[in-house]
Amino acid sequence: MNTDTVADKSVSIADQIGNWIAGMDAARLPTSTVKAARMLLLDVTGLCVAGREESYIRAILASTEPGGRCTAFGHTGGFNAYDAALINGTAAHGEDYDDTFEGGPVHSGAVVVPAVLAVCEREQLGGDALLRGIAAGAELMCRLSLVAPRAIHSAGFHPTAVIGALAAAAGVSAALRLDARTATSALGIAGSMASGIIEYLAEGTSTKRMHAGWAAQAGIRAALLARGGFDGPRTVLEGRHGFFKAFAPSRPPNFEPVLDGLGQSWIMDTIAFKPYACGTMTQPFIDCAIALAERGVKAAQIREIVCDVGEGTVHRLWEDLAVKHRPPTAYAAKFSTPYCMAVGFFDRKAGFEQFTDARIHDPAVLELAAKIRYRIDPDNEYPKNFTGHLRATLADGSVLELRQPHMRGGAREPLSPEALNAKFADNAKYGGWNDPLAHAAQRWFSQAFDAATLEDAAQFRQ
The missing domain is CATH 3.30.1330.120 (2-methylcitrate dehydratase PrpD)
Structure with a gap:
């Protein structure tokens, strides 16, 4: 489907994705996908703790409103869902030590995990919702990154930022069990919330650091707006004035990687976890x-x-x-x-x-x-x-x-669970957590997808 139009105007790309989101069943996910989702949760949280005292996180905190039932890992008190997602997403991506998808490249975990976790806490949902949301958001983010390789960067935008808004909307929609039409609207709304330019490269400023958190909170807002009845364009992806026309104009979009095997095969299983804290x-x-x-x-x-x-x-x-x-x-x-x-x-x-x-x-x-x-x-x-x-x-x-010949930590040479746990422990220690608290967090992550609710996450607000 190497085209920027849809032959059948009655069924858009977002319609098909919306149907997939609405039919998401955590119990039917492959073991490898559950493992990948758990690794994303562990890696992101360790990075949140590692970055919690950085100056850019203090700046983010100064912009937030106190109070709420959502957790920003390593910070006292609760936050509303938007602020928690912004804090966690910025901390997770801030040192460029987070996961990457080699075909994109995009950083799924720092966007999707903070968005889905925040909405699960806000709505008092359980581990099955957390798993559904992480899987849906991460999978869509990886697939969308393959539609127009290199073209988003060439246009001066950050793929993690702009694709991330749609991915977060998908993840939150799956967690909330939105119906297909509403999930489609959430994607359409997120298309108008997507943003993030790469001019940070000029002087090494911090805007890239907030892109993941900004996309996470945008996805929450888009899904909740859609649930409330706000509508968005069904042709957000392929339309004449759609997402890829705006953010990747130099290359005709190919939507086959998005739809081919959607719901049957899971490319998020190949997400790479970095051994080094840099690009x-x-x-x-x-x-x-x-x-x-x-x-x-x-x-x-x-x-x-x-x-x-x-x-x-x-x-x-x-x-x-x-x-x-x-x-x-x-x-x-x-x-x-x-x-x-x-x-x-x-x-x-x-x-x-x-x-x-x-x-x-x-x-x-x-x-x-x-x-x-x-x-x-x-x-x-x-x-x-x-x-x-x-x-x-x-x-x-x-x-x-x-x-x-390849990136260590990626599909060709993945990090072992032991290596990823060691990375988490190092990051938690760097962020000031003692060993008992870090071990408690690791135990919690191993059981989070089975929890009736995620209220216990509040123990990590320190």
Whole structure:
């Protein structure tokens, strides 16, 4: 269905998605999908705790209204659903350590989990609603990201932000058991709430951090408006003035990835969980830099490093190259492949402590970053696969070439449950939780989908 129109005007793309949402049954979800949903819940919550004291979260808190029955993990008191979703979504996405879908790329968990959890607490729903909502929202977000690959970024928008509003609306609609027509309207309404430009790249400012939280609260609002009788366009996706015309005008939309196997196969099962706290496509390059260091190469021996890259990554992760060599802020450093490679080379990791104001000004790291440049590989698989490469020329003229064929943590080499639990424990500790509280949270997550209500989430407001 490579078209921007619908042959049968009586049944739109959103109508078909609405029917799928209305028929969602948590009891019939595959075991692999339940596992993926549980991993999203665990990973997102650990990141919420890790980021709870960051300055941008304090700014978000200053914008909220106190009171409500919804939980913002790691914060005292309750919040209304919109504020809880905004806080949790911003914290989960704030350090770019959250999950990603390699075909998109989009970050599903930081949008969908906060939206669905908040509405479940607001409406006093149980674990089956939480599971339904996470599965519906994450699945739709991954599928929508395949409609027009690279075109949303090319238009200057953030796919997680704009697609996220529709995905959150779908997840909340599923949790609330909205009927098909109402769920379709929720998608239509969310199309007008979608927003998020990528100009944060210019100076490394914080707007990208709030995109997931903003999309989460938009999805809640859209679903509740629809439930109240507000209507939205059924042709929100494929219409002449629809979502993809607005946010991805350079490429004709192909809706086959959205509808093909919808309800029978679950691509959210392949969601990747990051080993490093930085931009998704930089991750395999960090692996290459660490592998170079582990061969015994010293930074002083390196004359230059040239990386083969996908053209679609250049404008976010490589250019302006002079700025990427000396990122102006710790946040900007997360989207500088030269910096990420350099700090990975020295530290053998790229976690929270590698992206601080002090670390990004380390002369040795910056000296190595300045030696790293790129060339476009026309055969690179991006965005279908995220690969890494470096060709290092040493002072003695010798050359070392290293490749990482895929993203670790993704479908080709997933993180184990043990590794993800360790990541959660590290994030909880970084955020100030003691071991008993972290262990209690892990136990709660393992049982959350079976709970009659989610009232026990209130124990994590600290």
